[in-house]
Amino acid sequence: MADQKKMVESITSMDVDFAQWYTDVVKKAELVDYAPVRGCMIVRPYGCAIWENIQKILDEKFKATGHENVMMPLFIPESLLQKEKDHVEGFAPEVAWVTTGGAEQLSERLCVRPTSETLFCDHFAHVVHSYRDLPKLYNQWCSVVRWEKTTRPFLRTMEFWWQEGHTVHETAEEAQAETRQQLEVYAEVCEKYLAIPVIRGRKTDKEKFAGAEETYTVEAMMHDGKALQSATSHYFGDGFAKAFDITFQGRDNQLHHPYETSWGMSTRIIGAIIMTHGDDNGLVLPPAVAPIQVIIIPVAQHKPGVLEKAEELRQKLSAFCRVKTDVSDNSPGWKYAEYEMKGVPLRLEIGPRDIEAGQCVLARRDNREKTIVKLDELETKIPELLQAVHDGLYERALKNRQNRTFTATTFEEMKRLASEESGFIETMWCGDLECEMKVKEEAGLTSRCMPDEQKHIGDVCPICGKPAKHSIIWGKAY
Amino acid sequence: MADQKKMVESITSMDVDFAQWYTDVVKKAELVDYAPVRGCMIVRPYGCAIWENIQKILDEKFKATGHENVMMPLFIPESLLQKEKDHVEGFAPEVAWVTTGGAEQLSERLCVRPTSETLFCDHFAHVVHSYRDLPKLYNQWCSVVRWEKTTRPFLRTMEFWWQEGHTVHETAEEAQAETRQQLEVYAEVCEKYLAIPVIRGRKTDKEKFAGAEETYTVEAMMHDGKALQSATSHYFGDGFAKAFDITFQGRDNQLHHPYETSWGMSTRIIGAIIMTHGDDNGLVLPPAVAPIQVIIIPVAQHKPGVLEKAEELRQKLSAFCRVKTDVSDNSPGWKYAEYEMKGVPLRLEIGPRDIEAGQCVLARRDNREKTIVKLDELETKIPELLQAVHDGLYERALKNRQNRTFTATTFEEMKRLASEESGFIETMWCGDLECEMKVKEEAGLTSRCMPDEQKHIGDVCPICGKPAKHSIIWGKAY
Numbered sequence: 001m002a003d004q005k006k007m008v009e010s011i012t013s014m015d016v017d018f019a020q021w022y023t024d025v026v027k028k029a030e031l032v033d034y035a036p037v038r039g040c041m042i043v044r045p046y047g048c049a050i051w052e053n054i055q056k057i058l059d060e061k062f063k064a065t066g067h068e069n070v071m072m073p074l075f076i077p078e079s080l081l082q083k084e085k086d087h088v089e090g091f092a093p094e095v096a097w098v099t100t101g102g103a104e105q106l107s108e109r110l111c112v113r114p115t116s117e118t119l120f121c122d123h124f125a126h127v128v129h130s131y132r133d134l135p136k137l138y139n140q141w142c143s144v145v146r147w148e149k150t151t152r153p154f155l156r157t158m159e160f161w162w163q164e165g166h167t168v169h170e171t172a173e174e175a176q177a178e179t180r181q182q183l184e185v186y187a188e189v190c191e192k193y194l195a196i197p198v199i200r201g202r203k204t205d206k207e208k209f210a211g212a213e214e215t216y217t218v219e220a221m222m223h224d225g226k227a228l229q230s231a232t233s234h235y236f237g238d239g240f241a242k243a244f245d246i247t248f249q250g251r252d253n254q255l256h257h258p259y260e261t262s263w264g265m266s267t268r269i270i271g272a273i274i275m276t277h278g279d280d281n282g283l284v285l286p287p288a289v290a291p292i293q294v295i296i297i298p299v300a301q302h303k304p305g306v307l308e309k310a311e312e313l314r315q316k317l318s319a320f321c322r323v324k325t326d327v328s329d330n331s332p333g334w335k336y337a338e339y340e341m342k343g344v345p346l347r348l349e350i351g352p353r354d355i356e357a358g359q360c361v362l363a364r365r366d367n368r369e370k371t372i373v374k375l376d377e378l379e380t381k382i383p384e385l386l387q388a389v390h391d392g393l394y395e396r397a398l399k400n401r402q403n404r405t406f407t408a409t410t411f412e413e414m415k416r417l418a419s420e421e422s423g424f425i426e427t428m429w430c431g432d433l434e435c436e437m438k439v440k441e442e443a444g445l446t447s448r449c450m451p452d453e454q455k456h457i458g459d460v461c462p463i464c465g466k467p468a469k470h471s472i473i474w475g476k477a478y
Numbered sequence: 479m480a481d482q483k484k485m486v487e488s489i490t491s492m493d494v495d496f497a498q499w500y501t502d503v504v505k506k507a508e509l510v511d512y513a514p515v516r517g518c519m520i521v522r523p524y525g526c527a528i529w530e531n532i533q534k535i536l537d538e539k540f541k542a543t544g545h546e547n548v549m550m551p552l553f554i555p556e557s558l559l560q561k562e563k564d565h566v567e568g569f570a571p572e573v574a575w576v577t578t579g580g581a582e583q584l585s586e587r588l589c590v591r592p593t594s595e596t597l598f599c600d601h602f603a604h605v606v607h608s609y610r611d612l613p614k615l616y617n618q619w620c621s622v623v624r625w626e627k628t629t630r631p632f633l634r635t636m637e638f639w640w641q642e643g644h645t646v647h648e649t650a651e652e653a654q655a656e657t658r659q660q661l662e663v664y665a666e667v668c669e670k671y672l673a674i675p676v677i678r679g680r681k682t683d684k685e686k687f688a689g690a691e692e693t694y695t696v697e698a699m700m701h702d703g704k705a706l707q708s709a710t711s712h713y714f715g716d717g718f719a720k721a722f723d724i725t726f727q728g729r730d731n732q733l734h735h736p737y738e739t740s741w742g743m744s745t746r747i748i749g750a751i752i753m754t755h756g757d758d759n760g761l762v763l764p765p766a767v768a769p770i771q772v773i774i775i776p777v778a779q780h781k782p783g784v785l786e787k788a789e790e791l792r793q794k795l796s797a798f799c800r801v802k803t804d805v806s807d808n809s810p811g812w813k814y815a816e817y818e819m820k821g822v823p824l825r826l827e828i829g830p831r832d833i834e835a836g837q838c839v840l841a842r843r844d845n846r847e848k849t850i851v852k853l854d855e856l857e858t859k860i861p862e863l864l865q866a867v868h869d870g871l872y873e874r875a876l877k878n879r880q881n882r883t884f885t886a887t888t889f890e891e892m893k894r895l896a897s898e899e900s901g902f903i904e905t906m907w908c909g910d911l912e913c914e915m916k917v918k919e920e921a922g923l924t925s926r927c928m929p930d931e932q933k934h935i936g937d938v939c940p941i942c943g944k945p946a947k948h949s950i951i952w953g954k955a956y
Contacts, residue, residue: 033605035597036555037551037554037555037588040551040553042548042550042597042601043549044548044605045547048546048547048548068523068526068527069523069527069530070521070523070526073519073637074518074621075574075637077514077515093580095579095580097577097578098575099577100577101573101574102571102572102573104625109578119513119514122514126511127522143620145552159553
């Protein structure tokens with residue numbers, strides 16, 4: 001118990017200092033290490049295993065809908081980055097520039113990709129000639145670099161890992177449908193695999209991606225009421241195609257510009273998992289992406305037969321879940337705390353008396369509920385309990401969002417809510433940038449999205465009093 | 479037939495110009511596109527799918543032997559790169575330097591990783607404290623950059639993709655065993671999956687990795703007799719650990735430096751696959767990594783029932799192999815040539831008469847042998863034929879290597895063979911750098927390795943006449 005207490009005491013309580021709690025968890029759960037370059041991170045095996053599980057889920061879904069992976073270069077020549085005006089304005093201030101190669105001073109600077117639209121467009125111009133070449137549905141897994149001033153592991157780092165999908169289509173309708181389809185993939189992954197409820201919606205012009213006609217987003221609420229943009233999907237119209245001179249011969253034998261999309265989810269989502277589900281004992285992982293779903297802890301392991309039984313169970317369980325046994329000579333209490341810190345969804349305790357009775361104890365990470373289970377029922381009970389953990393996490397996160405979502409019909413109310421509460425504030429909006437800026441300046445809130453599920457909260461924009469066009473969600477964001 | 483001829487004529491024959499044949503194949507089989515940055519490549523979906531299959535095989539083998547994946551940063555501060563003297567000497571001349579981040583001129587240049595020993599060492603220094611922390615068996619999948627003057631797709635590009643394993647151990651023996659174990663993984667993957675016979679051996683001091691005590695290699699011979707280093711595995715002793723001040727408390731309660739290894743296989747191996755197995759009709763892919771293992775070509779597809787049967791077969795086959803049906807309106811002849819170019823191991827032809835007879839034709843890509851197979855025997859015949867293609871490719875490659883491997887006992891003979899033949903030349907060697915340099919200058923050959931299977935070809939070094947220490951293999955290399 002002393003051991004356990006020591007570990008638990010070593011993280012800051014989330015109610016005392018949420019930011020410090022977050023930093024403590026990423027370090028103590030061994031997700032990351034700091035890199036020798038400021039603002040970069042090393043993703044350690046446990047963090048990497050979570051990302052690999054997320055990758056696998058996404059990659060299968062992308063492939064099932066006809067997408068193919070490609071590998072694009074790391075470098076973008078400065079002249080290529082500059083081809084699309086809005087895009088370069090958005091990204092040029094935050095890129096890293098390579099100016100020297102070997103001993104040679106380069107005649108043109110190369111930027112380390114902050115995102116790869118320009119590279120994909122240049123490639124599409126080579127490979128798209130006829131409507132028969134369309135669509136091209138591509139994705140790549142890679143890291144990108146953005147020169148950030150303030151960084152935090154997973155949430156904002158100079159280098160981060162992601163997938164970026166890039167597609168090119170014959171018609172605007174097809175490209176729009178792709179944009180929405182991929183947003184729905186992200187929403188499904190967040191909700192059904194990561195147990196993170198999300199709001200699907202559209203970004204305002206101010207908040208959309210540099211160069212996009214429309215940006216769609218899935219927005220999640222963290223435990224502290226702040227928003228985290230969990231993935232985005234962009235519709236480009238034919239803007240990039242025109243800038244990069246991508247043309248194809250259409251069914252009418254005329255030359256046309258195709259329509260493009262891009263969409264991405266990054267290692268930020270691990271930050272979202274931590275801040276949605278974690279508690280004062282550490283990480284709490286959704287079972288679908290937990291590197292270890294069940295940790296077996298032998299109790300009184302020096303007694304005859306205990307380690308053997310633990311190993312026998314591990315082998316049996318490995319047929320249907322990701323399981324590990326901790327046979328180290330640390331105390332059971334130390335081990336309980338250790339795997340709670342690491343967010344393992346289920347703990348299986350087995351000692352001499354359990355063995356005699358042909359049973360074991362299963363403890364849920366999310367609500368600490370313990371169940372005594374017959375050993376010959378594990379095959380059905382464990383999947384049930386993993387599902388229960390998932391559902392429990394989802395429900396708790398949804399309830400947190402519901403409790404922290406407010407509506408306002410006057411600007412005074414918005415400002416009061418913004419200062420007194422931490423959460424989402426839903427209002428009507430006229431659609432003008434001016435009002436959006438005013439909300440930022442006077443209430444410290446940014447627009448998260450105009451949700452797909454539009455609400456009628458009133459007829460006018462609470463900021464300017466003009467007729468309202470949309471309902472919109474405001475919040476403070478990571 | 480006109481179509482087919484047109485496609486086949488469009489690649490250069492390998493006997494006329496092997497280099498041009500190679501370039502033609504990588505373009506026509508749609509493996510790569512040229513990138514906007516000189517010397518970089520875009521790996522297109524078909525090339526990427528081959529790499530993903532190789533990745534999957536390697537990743538499973540690494541994990542089965544206890545290795546864990548991590549993600550390390552892209553950038554290395556100049557001061558960190560300089561910590562190990564031999565290492566920096568080897569790599570500094572060929573790295574890309576980031577000097578500007580956003581608008582800010584950096585106070586210290588960052589190099590884009592050419593390899594990540596320095597980053598892993600810095601991290602090991604943070605996480606290794608006690609013998610209980612050892613070993614750490616890490617791997618990462620990423621791209622690295624080396625500023626090359628002359629580049630060719632897959633074989634030598636400024637940016638390439640690879641995995642780099644980095645491990646740290648309590649004892650020299652353990653680290654040495656790891657180095658050899660991983661070399662054997664590479665050898666097995668080359669031989670049992672890629673159908674590329676390899677020679678396992680040790681590099682000379684001149685050819686070893688910058689900073690390594692020993693470099694082990696698997697060397698393959700390409701169709702034209704030139705060598706391709708297919709993967710390497712390095713033993714570092716405690717040199718890096720000393721340079722980076724990695725220490726651990728040993729079982730004796732004293733501080734010790736641990737022992738390290740690294741090992742890697744890269745997208746170069748796709749070049750090896752192309753040049754080992756390809757022919758004048760294009761790519762020939764080993765079944766284990768072919769994105770499409772069986773291509774179904776409907777014959778007279780406008781006739782009733784043909785497309786339905788082709789689709790029925792595709793569904794049936796997809797349970798046990800990677801299969802695709804080409805239902806486009808191109809002629810069967812055009813399709814035959816197209817999938818030969820793409821190296822698909824087996825072609826399944828099915829037309830109205832076949833359907834009536836309850837059979838189909840299976841054509842092997844490697845030797846063009848055709849077999850008539852009953853439709854209800856496909857489940858056993860296809861795996862058999864895929865294995866036969868693998869075996870056929872391996873045997874042909876082995877025979878090529880045997881035919882092009884020569885032994886020499888005098889320097890005159892070495893020089894004559896080097897000028898008249900293209901292949902491996904095996905001789906004895908005294909072990910002196912001076913003789914190795916002389917072979918390079920006068921015969922134009924580099925040492926490939928001192929093979930594990932040492933031969934007794936004579937007692938003296940044919941270059942200097944001093945007593946021989948090793949048998950060694952010389953060649954011209956990609």
